[in-house]
Amino acid sequence: MNDLSAFPITRKWRAQHPEHIQLYSLPTPNGVKISVMLEQTGLPYEPHVVRFDTNDQMSPDFLSLNPNNKIPAILDPAGPDGRPLALFESGAILLYLADKSGQFIPKDAADRYETIQWLMFQIGGIGPMFGQIGFFNKFAG
Ligand SMILES: N[C@@H](CCC(=O)N[C@@H](CS)C(=O)NCC(=O)O)C(=O)O
Secondary structure: OOOOOOOOHHHHOOOOOOOOEEEEEOOOHHHHHHHHHHHHHOOOEEEEEOOOOOOHHHOHHHHOOOOOOOOOEEEEOOOHHHOOEEEEOHHHHHHHHHHHHOOOOOOOHHHHHHHHHHHHHHHHHHOOOOOOHHHHHOOOO
16 A cells, blocks of 8 residues: 555646656756666656756645755655655665665764765765766676
8 A cells, every 4th residue: 555645746647647756857977867767776766857947846746855845855655664755865865775675875883974975975075067976886796
């Protein structure tokens, strides 16, 4: 049973597959990071387009999930403890998906923090013109 009705964002962007991760995004540099991660991990997801030309990101339904009016954002019906989890900020979402899938992030604590270090470097130092997926790939395979 995946009841996402408590999340107002699902009123504007209806879930056809409420058992899948709901992705609210657009193919911008920050948006594609999450699409690539979802494709690479194989986690099932349902994409929803947040259109900037109609200011979808400013709509009350979108702001209910991310009050900072930015894509990407996700809603996972099967988050920690089996409860739904809503997340925004590409770095937080990438970490969550890495942990959930057990891919692209090492289990060893030192290697894990090194990966997070480069993730933060990308977010804070390089900005939205690069995707940070490459830093996770260092530990892929
Ligand atoms: N720090 C955020 C930045 C997200 C961001 O800047 N998203 C842009 C598109 S790449 C956006 O949604 N802009 C819409 C707006 O500001 O109204 C993240 O990493 O997720």
